[in-house]
Amino acid sequence: MKNTILLTACCLLLGLGRTSVLVAQQVQKFPERSTRLYVRTIPPGADIKLDGQSRGTSDRLFKVPPGVRKMTVEVELDGHYPKRQEVEIRGGRITRVELELEEQPQPVVSQPPVNPFKEPADWGADQVTGQPDTPRAGDYRTAWASLTPDGQQEWLVLEYRETVKPAEIQVYESYNPGAISKITVFDPGGKEVEIGKPSPKGIAIAGGIVVSKFPVKVDFPVRRVKLYLDSPKIKGWNEIDAVGLVDAQGKTHWAAKAEASSTFADRSSGRYAVAPPPPEAKIPEGAVKLSHVDDTADGKRSFGGSGQAVLFDRPAETKHVAAIQIFASRYGYPRPPNEDFHVYLLDQDHKVIKDLTYPYSMIERGAERWYTLAVPSVEVPEKFHVALSFNAHRTKGVYVGIDEGVEETHSLIGLPDRGYKPVTEGYDWMVRVYLVSDAQAIKSEPAVGGDDEDALAGFDPAPILARNRPASI
Ligand SMILES: [Ca+2]
Numbered sequence: 001m002k003n004t005i006l007l008t009a010c011c012l013l014l015g016l017g018r019t020s021v022l023v024a025q026q027v028q029k030f031p032e033r034s035t036r037l038y039v040r041t042i043p044p045g046a047d048i049k050l051d052g053q054s055r056g057t058s059d060r061l062f063k064v065p066p067g068v069r070k071m072t073v074e075v076e077l078d079g080h081y082p083k084r085q086e087v088e089i090r091g092g093r094i095t096r097v098e099l100e101l102e103e104q105p106q107p108v109v110s111q112p113p114v115n116p117f118k119e120p121a122d123w124g125a126d127q128v129t130g131q132p133d134t135p136r137a138g139d140y141r142t143a144w145a146s147l148t149p150d151g152q153q154e155w156l157v158l159e160y161r162e163t164v165k166p167a168e169i170q171v172y173e174s175y176n177p178g179a180i181s182k183i184t185v186f187d188p189g190g191k192e193v194e195i196g197k198p199s200p201k202g203i204a205i206a207g208g209i210v211v212s213k214f215p216v217k218v219d220f221p222v223r224r225v226k227l228y229l230d231s232p233k234i235k236g237w238n239e240i241d242a243v244g245l246v247d248a249q250g251k252t253h254w255a256a257k258a259e260a261s262s263t264f265a266d267r268s269s270g271r272y273a274v275a276p277p278p279p280e281a282k283i284p285e286g287a288v289k290l291s292h293v294d295d296t297a298d299g300k301r302s303f304g305g306s307g308q309a310v311l312f313d314r315p316a317e318t319k320h321v322a323a324i325q326i327f328a329s330r331y332g333y334p335r336p337p338n339e340d341f342h343v344y345l346l347d348q349d350h351k352v353i354k355d356l357t358y359p360y361s362m363i364e365r366g367a368e369r370w371y372t373l374a375v376p377s378v379e380v381p382e383k384f385h386v387a388l389s390f391n392a393h394r395t396k397g398v399y400v401g402i403d404e405g406v407e408e409t410h411s412l413i414g415l416p417d418r419g420y421k422p423v424t425e426g427y428d429w430m431v432r433v434y435l436v437s438d439a440q441a442i443k444s445e446p447a448v449g450g451d452d453e454d455a456l457a458g459f460d461p462a463p464i465l466a467r468n469r470p471a472s473i
């Protein structure tokens with residue numbers, strides 16, 4: 001109340017007029033005790049300034065002085081562009097602001113790297129060394145992951161640059177947390193000593209990442225720490241981004257070296273291998289190209305629970321689809337999902353003629369480009385659709401480019417089992433078809449007798465992929 005009177009008095013004194021008095025009245029209405037501002041950044045750890053004053057690092061909750069309705073939030077983090085935002089403060093509540101920081105391009109170094117083989121492998125044990133660098137909770141290559149999601153008991157040994165008197169171990173569990181079953185430290189003689197039941201003292205959340213804090217009460221200095229993970233118990237990859245060793249003075253040390261029971265970086269030897277990119281698909285010589293679009297995307301779209309389709313009219317004499325091209329890019333977690341996407345050939349009434357599958361790992365993240373999918377020669381009616389289904393959701397999906405410069409749209413949205421609706425916004429999906437004649441189709445099929453079905457049964461439908469730069473066709 002005192003503040004309110006003071007504020008009102010100030011406003012009147014400064015002659016700010018009616019608006020300011022209104023603000024003062026609102027102040028009276030809300031008890032200001034619970035007005036707070038929560039600043040979160042991706043990645044965390046950015047320096048925060050509120051109205052020009054340094055206030056520590058993100059993520060953090062701040063008290064907002066009574067009556068303040070607007071604040072300028074500035075955040076700065078090494079290697080990123082700084083950001084600044086005006087924030088409307090809601091009285092009596094927590095106002096949340098989240099700022100995603102864009103990485104600054106690193107200066108180009110003209111000399112070759114000293115040892116190119118020193119690059120830490122994705123999901124390798126080295127990913128757990130150094131400061132946390134995984135932007136948020138999820139399956140990111142900047143954290144260590146075991147070879148299998150739940151195949152065995154796992155462990156991690158961390159070695160630090162200095163020997164310290166430990167007070168706490170902080171584990172940044174960036175994906176499927178909760179698997180740590182035991183923690184040990186090594187005494188100067190190399191003996192392994194359990195630090196007691198690993199019940200985390202406090203759990204902090206940074207970008208959704210669980211930071212488990214385990215108190216350590218040993219009377220000897222420590223340089224090595226071992227974490228045991230009951231991976232089968234907590235489903236999925238139990239990924240760890242970093243392990244901090246906090247000394248008695250409160251300083252956090254980050255691991256300099258790490259070793260693990262297994263790592264996803266060794267996947268090439270395991271049965272969890274991600275399919276290597278298949279060889280390039282070749283568009284058969286003399287194939288007829290059907291396309292409603294040019295090589296420039298005006299946008300891109302992905303649908304959760306739906307898909308894209310395009311209607312084509314083929315020439316009378318060229319009946320067999322030999323290849324399909326899509327202008328696309330994958331999004332979501334860096335590791336492609338271990339599943340196939342579908343490309344359907346539909347007749348005019350959306351009835352499925354052929355269901356073709358291709359591994360998700362074919363489509364790369366990054367800029368959209370043309371991908372060529374081989375088709376084991378499928379005869380189609382004069383009017384037919386090419387339909388796509390990526391079973392997309394928040395963590396995985398494929399964007400398909402759209403071309404807005406079309407005179408007439410041939411595109412639809414839907415799925416074979418749910419039906420299709422035409423696109424009404426005057427664009428076409430960037431999908432193309434390559435057709436061959438009877439003679440060419442027979443030539444390309446394996447020498448198997450019998451009718452068409454038999455010939456197709458003998459054909460290895462392993463899809464083939466090519467990345468073509470636009471305009472290379
Ligand atoms: Ca697991």
Ligand SMILES: [Ca+2]
Pocket residue numbers: 127128129131132133134142143144240241242
């Ligand atoms: Ca890391």
